[in-house]
Amino acid sequence: MRLRRKRRIVRAVRKSRELHKVQDRTHLIRPNDLLLFCTFRNEAVRLPYFLSYYRDLGVDHFFFVDNDSTDAGVEHLIGQDDVSIWHTQGSYKSATFGVDWLNWLQRKYAHDHWTLVVDPDEFFVYPFCDTRSLRALTDWLDASSIRSFSAMLLDMYPKGRLDEQPYVAGQNPMEIASWFDSGNYTISKNHSMGNLWIQGGPRARVFFPDQPERAPALNKIPLVKWNRRYAYASSTHTLLPRGLNQVYDEWGGEKASGVLLHTKFLDTFTAKAAEELERKQHYAASVEYKAYAASLRDDPDLWCKWSEKYINWRQLEILGLMSKGNWA
């Protein structure tokens, strides 16, 4: 395991040569600042809301890796003082789906900082997020000697066809994709890495009804008090050293946890799926995107009678998707 971790780090250092600095504002980072790391490609339309959402939570500095976008996303970011940007033409896939790039940036800049690693379509929700800032959460985690915080991916979707309501820049995507599946998740334990493997949700229900084992993983650990010895092993699903994956209680109690609202399913998705299928840069030979493309040709409605409409974090906590743990 130590070898595996070292290998990840060596890999990150090697892949760092693919990164080119576009804007560096890292000298403005103060000790204890909350940092956010994100890789994206052609997400210009999502960035304005993304930035304002996380600034409101209290993120102090953003690290972006632009994987060769062809739209105006980077122009939008340039000039903002809490943003540092790197550009790469490297292959997303051979950089272990972007993990290597971010591992290196985190190793270099995030030591001893609380860091959040999310995609542009993921919105972090945690207990009391409507009344307490992210700083309150990380202070509490520090006081409780907790180093990593789990937030499961919750796929959000609109009612009706995906392309029915167009998304405009700056809009809250949860206004359109406001529905989710509340109770069809299955969990198994990955004994070698110590993490939980969660599958289910609308993607398993609609795209993989006959092959549930191929449905995408939903477990994520996006918030970590980073140390330069740490590394993400595969996306933000698993961390090394393994102790960081112990974000769940095994004796009946509940640890505190959050949710990543995943707003992938907007009108932009159909075009994105077609492009990603072309690029073949995603996990397991893009099996996910193949399945999407197949289903999307028919009427893509993920909504069903038992879909829940998103209200707030308390609703998610009552439904048992996240927990306050002993934070009160």
Added chain:
Amino acid sequence: MSVGIVMLVHTALDRAEQAARFWAMGGCPVVIHVDVNVPKKTYIAFTKALSDIPAIKFSKRFRCEWGTWGIVAASQAASELMLAEFDDVRHVYLASGSCLPLRPVQELVDYLADRPRTDFIESATTADVPWTVGGLDHERFTLRFPFSWKRRRFLFDKYVELQRKIGLKRKIPAGLVPHMGSQWWCLTRQTLSAILQGPDRKEYDTYFKQVWIPDESYYQTLARQYAIEIESRSLTLSKFDFQGKPHIFYDDHLQLLRRSDCFVARKIWPHANRLYEAFLTDPSGAMKRTEPNPGKIDRIFAKAVERRTRGRPGLYMQSRFPNEDWENGVTAAPYSMFQGFTEIFENFEPWLAKATGARVHGHLFHPDRVEFSEGQTTLNGALSNSAEARDYNANAFLTNVIWNTRGERQCFQFGPGDNQDINWKVAKDPNAQISVISGAWSVPLFRSNLNFLDIRKEAARLQKLESDHLDVLRSPYAKARIRIWTMAEFVEAPMEPLQGILDEIGLTHARRLSEVPKLADLAGFGQFLQNLKNQGMHPYLMGDFPVALGPKPVQDPPRKPYLVR
């Protein structure tokens, strides 16, 4: 007469400054102790910021590491300074920098003036309270703790172990009875000066320097020696979680704190601007004479501890994934599993739904499909009816069904032809009510139009499966409410078992069954079983079914439903 505040400060000095000013403005002198770990520059800036108020003094600085003597030394020095400098102080209140006064200072002063001889200090003997976390209670007083718990955990643990092994013990000074309690106290000048100026102080100090977490026992023990009237409670509201860490208060606790009847709360998150604003700028307005309801605070924090240690029964999620047999509730709610009833009765499902008001599903674990009630394609929680998805993790499917439908009783049919992966899970679940009519799976075969050889094969397979299942149900590990009848005994008298099952589900108010489901026509069934036997396949799970030999003299008219009044 006034109240002196001794304040121990180590972080968030800006908040400490605010609180100190508040006390001083209210007429209470303040002595502040700042931890040595605070850099000198910061310390000097801090003292300078408060230099405009003569009633605020700073005492000699010590290193205050949690669990060590430093905190007691700090409070001793600060208290001595307080008693020496401010003659009119009658009560001394020990507070920290993250304490927030909840009520106007004058109220505290008046309250204490009414009780001039009372010491408010939580103080209980170690034998009587289960407060301690980590197993060290009485041993705090009899072992030595030279190693830091925070920085040298390994040595700390090893040294404790070693002392236990070789039976090393310290002597508690004569006359002392160890007491423990909250470290935040309010003592009278008489008691405090007696502790600080007592003839045995040197001996006691030497002893307590080696006690584990002396700030929770030094004053608590010695106050018992000198105090005239001890009220064993802390005036500081402070809640602890399951690891013994104090809970932290945030802006959204404002209403809650307003309803507390305590004078001071800790610990406050330093960035809780609204709390500081509300209680420090306009204290009389903050406590808007709302009816105090301290019980509510207790409940909220007790619930948090309960959630962290016990969790919600039957919930499996990202941060609660209990090991087998540690679930504290395998499933979320009681439910019923029926095996063999739809085979024997013609209209069992609608009848059951009507009789109990519960949600009655078909075979949820049917090999080819998921038979949700009323033929739905999805169930609560957007559970899909894909058999593949269900079989991918059948146990999770079951626990999801029960969790998603909390508040509504679930019943489902089961049989040896279904997915058997859940057998152990259900058998070990105290929420499960399992009713089995063994051998009833043979009725559909009896009615089927299959070749007899195929029937024989299928019967052998199902009998083996059901027999294995019955072994599970009869194992000593089974915790469900289990009833098993052979088909023969059930058919003979179906009323009583049905009544028993319904009574246990207990949803209807009807005292007696007014309507029973219709028994299937079993004429010729005995002969069918005999034929199986003749083929060398002995069906034994049905019990002894009479074989009607020879041609029946008269065809019975079809049975009418039972009617019992």
